[in-house]
Amino acid sequence: MSATEEAPTLDIVDETFLAVPPSTVAAVFADPRSWSLYWPDLVLEVYTDxxxxxxxxxxxxxxxxxxxxWLEPVLDGTVLHYFLRADPTGPRRTPRQLRAERDRRARAAKAIALxxxxxxxxxxxxGVAPAAHTQG
Structure with missing residues (x-):
């Protein structure tokens, strides 16, 4: 970011551990149809797959x-890292409205992960092997 650029209004980071391999999580996000389910008010365009x-x-x-x-392999699963750096469009928002929007977006990210x-x-x-889980 240059000296004249401002930081984005919304800078959201979330991490959640899932006891499945990264390829399993990646398959969910690989389908563009899922994006509109998770983020219905956003239009996404992949710039790095x-x-x-x-x-x-x-x-x-x-x-x-x-x-x-970002899907990080950890132990027997994946840490799902989520980053959102963006500015709201439309009319200017008050600091209170921006805090509410940050909170709403952060809660939505955690709801997706959970x-x-x-x-x-x-x-x-x-710690329980997938085969042992299904035999359980």
Whole structure:
């Protein structure tokens, strides 16, 4: 960022551990149809497809900026890192409205991650081998 550039209004970071391999999580985000389910007010365009390591998008619509899902292999699973750096479009917002928007976007990011955790893990706990989980 140059000296004249301002930091984005929304700078959101989230991390969630999922007890599944990165390829399993990557498959969810690889389908562009899923993007409108997770971010219905945003138009995303991939500028870096990192395969099992995630995606980077430019963002348009209700926000303008960038977003990233980075999938880090850790132990027997994946840390899903989420980054959103963007500015709201439309009329100027008050500081209070901006705080509310940051909170809403952060909660939405965590809801996506926890929803994926619930579906993809299917009750498997960290440290329990996938085969042992299904035999359980």
């Amino acid at each position: 990192r395969g099992d390591e995630g995606l980077r998008w430019t963002v348009r619509g209700a926000l303008v900026g960038t977003m990233e899902v 929803g994926l955790k619930d579906v993809l893990e299917d009750g498997r706990e960290p």
